[in-house]
Amino acid sequence: MKTNQSKTIWSLILFFLTACYGTVGKNFDSSQLKSIQNNVTSKEEILKNFGSPFKKGLERGQTMWTYQFDQWNAVGPAQSKDLVILFDQKNIVKGYRYTTSSPENP
Numbered sequence: 001m002k003t004n005q006s007k008t009i010w011s012l013i014l015f016f017l018t019a020c021y022g023t024v025g026k027n028f029d030s031s032q033l034k035s036i037q038n039n040v041t042s043k044e045e046i047l048k049n050f051g052s053p054f055k056k057g058l059e060r061g062q063t064m065w066t067y068q069f070d071q072w073n074a075v076g077p078a079q080s081k082d083l084v085i086l087f088d089q090k091n092i093v094k095g096y097r098y099t100t101s102s103p104e105n106p
Contacts, residue, residue, distance in 0.1 A: 015102065025026040025054040025068035030081060036096055050083070063087040077101075 026093035035041065046065065051067040053065035065085045081100040088094040 013095060021073040024070040026051070027069045028067045028081075028083065030083070030098070030100070033083070033097070033098055036085070036093055038087070038093055038095055041089075041093040043087055043093075046085060046093065053085075061091070 015080075027052050035045065043063070048069055054068045054084050055066040057064045057066070064087070067083040067085075070078070070080045079096070079101055081102070083096065083098045086094045087098040
């Protein structure tokens with residue numbers, strides 16, 4: 001009887017720890033942020049430096065790419081970083097925004 005209770009308890013603990021862990025998006029190299037220049041950097045250069053975006057969309061008729069990485073678990077702090085890039089009609093970076101939960105230096 002004790003063996004069954006121990007297995008049940010360990011199963012619940014394992015379930016709790018794995019259920020409280022998650023990742024959204026794909027990690028990207030934030031050190032490449034230095035390569036982005038408004039009105040200069042092309043969509044092809046962004047693709048080369050960051051890979052495929054997590055999301056693609058439109059904002060007021062202009063292409064918008066989002067790179068996102070969010071990770072959390074039951075025993076440590078959550079991590080989050082997001083890069084949103086807006087392109088003009090010529091596929092050149094019009095503007096971008098980077099946010100992160102960690103005090104890293106891009």
